[in-house]
Amino acid sequence: MRLSMSRFFVVFFFLAFPALAEDVSDSNWWPSEWGADDERGAANRISSASVLDAIKLIREGRIYELGREYEAGMPLYPGRHFSLTIQGKPHPGSGADNDLVAHEEMITGQLGQVGTQLDGLGHIGVRKDGEDVFYNGFKRSEFGAAYGLEKLGIENAGVFLTRGVLVDVAKYKGVDRLSVGDVITVEDLQGALRRQSSNIKEGDVVLIHTGHGQLWMVDNEEYNRGEPGIGIEAANWLADQKIIMTGADTFAVEVLPGEDPNISFPVHRELIGKRGIYNLENLDLTALANDGVYEFAFIFAPVKFKGATGSPGNPIAVR
DSSP: OOOOHHHHHHHHHHHHSGGGGSOOOSOOOOSBTTBTTOOSGGGGGOOHHHHHHHHTTOSSOOEEEOOOOOOTTOOOOTTOOEEEEEOSSOEEOSOOTTOOEEOOEEEEEOTTSSSSEEEOTTSOOEEETTEEEOGGGOBHHHHOOTTSOSSSOGGGSOOEEEEEEEEEHHHHHTOSSOOTTOEEOHHHHHHHHHHHTOOOOTTOEEEEEOSGGGGTTTOHHHHHHOBOEEOHHHHHHHHHTTOSEEEESSSSSBOBSOSSTTSSOHHHIIIIIITOOEEEESOOOHHHHHTTOOEEEEEEOOOOOTTOSEEEOOOEEEO
């Protein structure tokens, strides 16, 4: 049986995220507080004033790269692919007298959903009343397209330059690495923040250190088997603080296996689909945690793949 590309991706989505295809009875979460046409979500909380406040946090000029290297053999969600190939021999340039030669690469894969990745607002939705509904009530039937989403593409997110907060839950728990399936609770987040003498403000990016990232390219099987992460109560608490993004040294930020085996990726559904809050995955937070850097300027500019569900990249923290 042959499937069109658009039909293939719909089928794959429901196989990968089966519970997201179930009807939910909760009330509408739209229109957004930023208007019925908004496609940017919580990124609207970034303002000129918040940018200036973030820059004031830079006192040493030290840069921490939070992104992983994109390479063959890195952990991937089942069914996803990444490959980089240098095409043939270095080819001659323009024929000028300086004998120029050059390389170029060809990359294939789900570039917005492999390695260090930002989940955009077109990534996760909810099946409601027979419709696939995404952030701000946009329906897949009205904007889904095989060659780029016609709404909620990652190009709408803009640049993130705001205050970042590291919540070191591993250190709070007194361990190097939380275990697969460990649920991070509201009490854990609040306890870690108290230990650090930190707080969370409106417009923040909140990054959670679990230690799970130590497994990256060391024990990929264990890395992919599951992860520690926030549960739904912690996710809702973070959302109520009016943050703009969550992130972690894990592949989904939320706990896996989940708290309810009959519900798939509830934190994704709540934060991205309903609250318009972005999700940044597969981060390297080791240096930040080791240096005890809990407050910093966070900077990330998603690649403007028009109509894409997410973006690769190398977010940075500057202290």
